[in-house]
Amino acid sequence: MIPKEQKEPGIERFFKVRITSVPVDIPLHFDMFLLVGDKPIHFRKPGDCLSKDRLRSLSKHGATEFLIPTEQRDAYLEILQKSVADPDMERSQKARIIKESAFVHVEDLFTKKDIRHVVESSKNLVQEMVSFVSEDVESAVSLMRLSMHDYYTYNHCVDVAVYSIALAKKLFGDDKAMLFHAGLGGLLHDLGKRKLDKKIINKTTPLTTEEWEEIKKHPDYGVEFLKDVKAIPEAAKHVVHQHHENFDGSGYPRGLSGDEISKLSRVVMIADVFDALTTDRSYHKAVTPTEALNTMFAMQPGKFDPYLFKTFNKNFEQRGNIELPKDFDPCQARHMVSQEDPEE
Numbered sequence: 001m002i003p004k005e006q007k008e009p010g011i012e013r014f015f016k017v018r019i020t021s022v023p024v025d026i027p028l029h030f031d032m033f034l035l036v037g038d039k040p041i042h043f044r045k046p047g048d049c050l051s052k053d054r055l056r057s058l059s060k061h062g063a064t065e066f067l068i069p070t071e072q073r074d075a076y077l078e079i080l081q082k083s084v085a086d087p088d089m090e091r092s093q094k095a096r097i098i099k100e101s102a103f104v105h106v107e108d109l110f111t112k113k114d115i116r117h118v119v120e121s122s123k124n125l126v127q128e129m130v131s132f133v134s135e136d137v138e139s140a141v142s143l144m145r146l147s148m149h150d151y152y153t154y155n156h157c158v159d160v161a162v163y164s165i166a167l168a169k170k171l172f173g174d175d176k177a178m179l180f181h182a183g184l185g186g187l188l189h190d191l192g193k194r195k196l197d198k199k200i201i202n203k204t205t206p207l208t209t210e211e212w213e214e215i216k217k218h219p220d221y222g223v224e225f226l227k228d229v230k231a232i233p234e235a236a237k238h239v240v241h242q243h244h245e246n247f248d249g250s251g252y253p254r255g256l257s258g259d260e261i262s263k264l265s266r267v268v269m270i271a272d273v274f275d276a277l278t279t280d281r282s283y284h285k286a287v288t289p290t291e292a293l294n295t296m297f298a299m300q301p302g303k304f305d306p307y308l309f310k311t312f313n314k315n316f317e318q319r320g321n322i323e324l325p326k327d328f329d330p331c332q333a334r335h336m337v338s339q340e341d342p343e344e
């Protein structure tokens with residue numbers, strides 16, 4: 001508990017969680033604050049419970065997020081992990097909790113100094129996602145696509161992991177190892193972006209050739225981060241390195257083609273593009289899943305493994321009507337400008 005006389009921490013010392021992702025009626029071993037105006041107000045001390053009614057009334061009054069002190073992040077994640085093991089918990093609540101803990105975890109992946117520890121703990125999270133998603137793929141995917149926060153990269157990694165597990169499930173059935181590797185690869189696929197200049201990642205104007213070349217290095221940066229992390233299986237490391245390799249050899253960083261690209265990398269690539277299209281970005285509005293599938297079909301042949309794509313979208317038959325630039329890339333798909341014509 002934070003004593004009253006102690007100065008409450010500034011907003012930058014907190015992380016945010018959605019109020020609907022906090023388990024109800026169990027003791028919560030962390031402080032919770034509510035943001036009133038721009039000031040964090042202490043709301044619950046460690047050990048307190050939150051009732052359903054209280055949560056409902058907060059939501060009625062417009063509250064959407066709790067703030068939790070950064071140093072209590074592990075206590076928060078621990079509670080979430082324990083609570084999803086409860087067989088009586090409603091499915092929708094479980095989905096929210098898994099997604100929220102995944103989001104907080106990805107935030108750590110991109111910001112914590114001790115990357116090895118965070119990467120290793122990705123395994124527990126992905127195990128949870130696998131057992132949840134593999135129970136009932138359709139409802140799990142729709143529930144887990146709840147829009148959570150607006151920081152794109154974190155959401156993206158979580159969603160790509162979910163889609164990758166769902167597609168792996170269709171391909172490999174109950175082969176838990178494959179589902180696990182697909183989820184882990186999906187979660188970590190853009191890890192290399194840690195090393196990119198944030199100005200490039202967040203740029204809303206067209207990229208220069210040089211900036212684009214820098215972005216293309218993120219698969220190499222990703223494997224570099226994972227090089228000595230033995231706990232992460234090779235299959236997931238391949239995904240990190242190969243998720244921008246196109247089936248026809250036109251991708252990067254190495255221009256691999258067909259079977260040279262690991263199957264799970266081909267799986268995650270489909271998930272990556274699907275999520276890019278169905279999410280609002282600075283350069284396009286989100287399209288519906290059907291439109292996304294149409295669009296992806298129009299990108300054939302070349303980008304995806306045709307068999308895997310067919311599996312992703314079993315009933316797909318018609319060509320899409322949304323035209324994407326030829327060099328569309330789920331990572332940074334804005335039009336690139338040449339250096340001779342930077343104002344284009």
Ligand SMILES: [Fe+2]
Nearest residue numbers: 189190243331
């Ligand atoms: Fe990427």
Ligand SMILES: [Fe+2]
Nearest residue numbers: 190272330331
């Ligand atoms: Fe991505």
